[in-house]
Structures are given as structure tokens and as C-alpha cells.
Amino acid sequence: MFDGKPIIGIVGGIGSGKSFVAKIFGELGCLVIDSDALVRLAYGDPAIRAILRKWWGDEVFNADMSVNRSVIAAKIFAAPQMRELLEHLLHPWVDDRRKKLMQKAVGDAQVLAFVWDTPLLVENGLNSQCDAVVFVDAPREMRLARVKESRGWDEGELARREKSQMPLDKKREISDYVLVNAAEADRIRGQIREILSQILE
Numbered sequence: 713m714f715d716g717k718p719i720i721g722i723v724g725g726i727g728s729g730k731s732f733v734a735k736i737f738g739e740l741g742c743l744v745i746d747s748d749a750l751v752r753l754a755y756g757d758p759a760i761r762a763i764l765r766k767w768w769g770d771e772v773f774n775a776d777m778s779v780n781r782s783v784i785a786a787k788i789f790a791a792p793q794m795r796e797l798l799e800h801l802l803h804p805w806v807d808d809r810r811k812k813l814m815q816k817a818v819g820d821a822q823v824l825a826f827v828w829d830t831p832l833l834v835e836n837g838l839n840s841q842c843d844a845v846v847f848v849d850a851p852r853e854m855r856l857a858r859v860k861e862s863r864g865w866d867e868g869e870l871a872r873r874e875k876s877q878m879p880l881d882k883k884r885e886i887s888d889y890v891l892v893n894a895a896e897a898d899r900i901r902g903q904i905r906e907i908l909s910q911i912l913e
Contacts, residue, residue, distance in 0.1 A: 724848030727855030847887035
């Protein structure tokens with residue numbers, strides 16, 4: 713609980729539609745904190761950019777000097793110890809901003825709950841800070857179609873990325889609620905409304 717309101721964590725497989733689910737929670741009166749958006753902000757911080765340049769040189773920057781996340785992803789997949797270093801660099805920054813966003817909402821009666829849309833919520837132990845964890849389920853073929861369209865990944869790339877995360881059955885096991893994101897938006901919205909009312913009770 714924060715300010716007497718529940719913290720809801722969203723988990724699920726890559727391409728399951730976690731951000732879409734978080735967006736609907738937002739429409740229903742929750743303050744959604746998007747860790748991916750915070751990471752993008754972190755990459756604009758001069759201190760973080762200086763460290764990235766020290767590690768990898770200019771190749772991790774695009775022509776417009778924005779950070780090339782695809783290049784960084786390739787580097788940390790090739791060298792897992794660099795992944796740890798990057799997480800130690802980014803996580804405290806993101807954590808600090810997350811707390812500040814929640815602090816700004818203290819006393820706001822319109823905010824019913826806080827929703828953490830964080831890709832590696834369980835892997836980073838943030839689920840232990842949540843009052844409820846919602847698992848977003850979707851068939852593998854549907855998830856593959858989504859990441860093919862949005863990120864240009866093939867089945868091999870999806871499998872490679874999933875191997876670096878906790879298995880989905882374990883994530884489902886530690887979750888308090890399971891939501892199936894494989895139908896039309898209205899049905900999904902109905903499931904989310906029901907889950908939110910149970911959490912708020």
C-alpha cells in the first residue's frame with residue numbers, strides 16, 4: 713500500500729499485451745507507472761550517457777545522439793555481466809522516479825491504485841512490493857504475431873529473449889489474478905474492471 717492505496721504489478725510473457733492492460737487500468741482510475749518510459753528518460757540523463765559512452769563508446773548512440781537500445785540489447789545478451797552492470801546503473805534511477813511519481817499523487821482522491829508496468833517485475837523482486845500481481849495470459853502464436861509486427865522478431869528471437877526471463881508458468885503461479893488477453897477489447901476491459909474491484913475491496 714502507498715498512501716492507503718494498493719500497488720498492482722503487471723506480469724506476463726513478451727507480447728502478451730501488458731502495456732495495453734496497464735492502459736485500461738489507467739482509464740479506470742489507476743496511476744500507471746511505465747518503467748520502460750522511465751528508462752527512456754534515464755537514457756537522456758547526462759551522467760548515465762557518460763557511463764554508457766565509457767563502457768561502449770559512440771556505437772551505442774544514434775546519429776541524433778539518442779541511445780540505440782537495440783545495440784545495447786545485443787551487447788547485454790552477448791555478455792550477461794554487462795546486463796548486471798546496466799541494471800545497477802538504471803534501476804536506482806528508475807526506482808527514484810517511480811517513488812517521486814507516486815509521491816506527487818499523495819492525497820489525490822481520483823487515483824484509486826498504482827499500477828507498475830515493469831517488464832522484469834518478478835526478476836527484479838519488485839513483485840514483493842506489490843499488493844496484487846496480475847498475470848496477463850495470451851497464446852504463444854498470438855504473442856509471436858504481435859512481436860513480429862511491432863518489433864520485427866522471429867520465433868527464434870522471441871525464444872532467445874524468453875530464456876533470459878523467469879518461466880511463464882512460475883510467473884503465473886506467483887500471481888494473484890490471471891487475465892486472458894486474447895479476446896476483443898471490451899471483454900478484456902470487463903475482466904480488468906472485475907479484478908480492480910476485487911483488489912479495491
